[in-house]
Amino acid sequence: MQKRRMKAADALELGIERERGANKFYRKAAESTRDRNGKNMFDWLAKQELRHLAKLRQQLKSVLDNNEWLEWKRVTAPINKTEFPSISEATGTIKADAVEMDALRQGIKSEQDAIAFYKDAEDSTPDLKGKNMFRALAKEEEGHLSLLEEELQWLTQSRKYFTLHRFELRAD
8 A cells, every 4th residue: 555645734734743742742841850860851852842843844934935845954963872871870869750751651652653754754755855854853853762762761770860971961
């Protein structure tokens, strides 16, 4: 069965809604997380989703006004799991509560859905610049997914956040 192609404007509008929802979710997660490192991680993710949102809005305007895709320039470098320290290197214990653990699990599901959506949008888009943009978004969301999965694994196994151990995630 052949996949149904999304119209460019529809894919961009759906992407905008996803990013708006992701930003709202991560801001709420940051507000409800007690640990400073956890808050910083969720704040950083919220900021990344805002950047995606702004870029998608620019893209939608260009597609609607000129029927042209803008060149996508990477906003953030992808997060690589090799950057993560080992569990034995973590410092500072926390008491992760159910809210924080649920936020991580929901974030993981949301990032998985976003990756699938952007890959479908890439497949649906005939324009090379559009394909590149959706591919880059999927890659950035994969980095977010890796971060959330690692945080959840660490909290489950070691009861410690590691987010700011070797690199900083700041929403400034």
